[in-house]
Amino acid sequence: PQKFDLIYLDFCGPLPSKKAGQKTLKAITSILKYHALSPLGVMITNVSLPSKEQNANEHKNIVNLVASYLYPKSTLESNNPEWNCTDGAISEGYSLDEWHKKVECEIEDFYGQYITRL
Known part of the structure; x- marks a missing residue:
């Protein structure tokens, strides 16, 4: 798998979200599960509060x-x-x-x- 130094996620929904099209937690979980960040990598998230x-x-x-x-x-x-x-x-x-x-x-x-x- 490819490793990233920086991952920026700009979600339109809250964390977590029950809406069918918004998979905020699933996206973050997948990144962590598959070790997509390099050892000194950073993940920046932006989520909304309804x-x-x-x-x-x-x-x-x-x-x-x-x-x-x-x-x-x-x-x-x-x-x-x-x-x-x-x-x-x-x-x-x-x-x-x-x-x-x-x-x-x-x-x-x-x-x-x-x-x-x-």
Whole structure:
């Protein structure tokens, strides 16, 4: 198989997506499965976040996924320019329900963290 130094994927859908024509996760999985990146290669992805207005059900599913994925993490990114890390949700004392509400209100920031960590 051919190896690439740089792979740039610009998706029109979220990660993951249930839509039949959007196979965001499958594309990334195939690249990793077949070792398409050279040893020092980089894969850059661009995915979208559906708004409530575009697709309320998919937006809700993404919020649930992101909240559940990030909840047990020990550290999260912060917007503090002096130190860009903060304790995770559990260390900060959030219940899962409280955390879910926070993620729903700030989904743009948390979706970015979710994508970066995958």
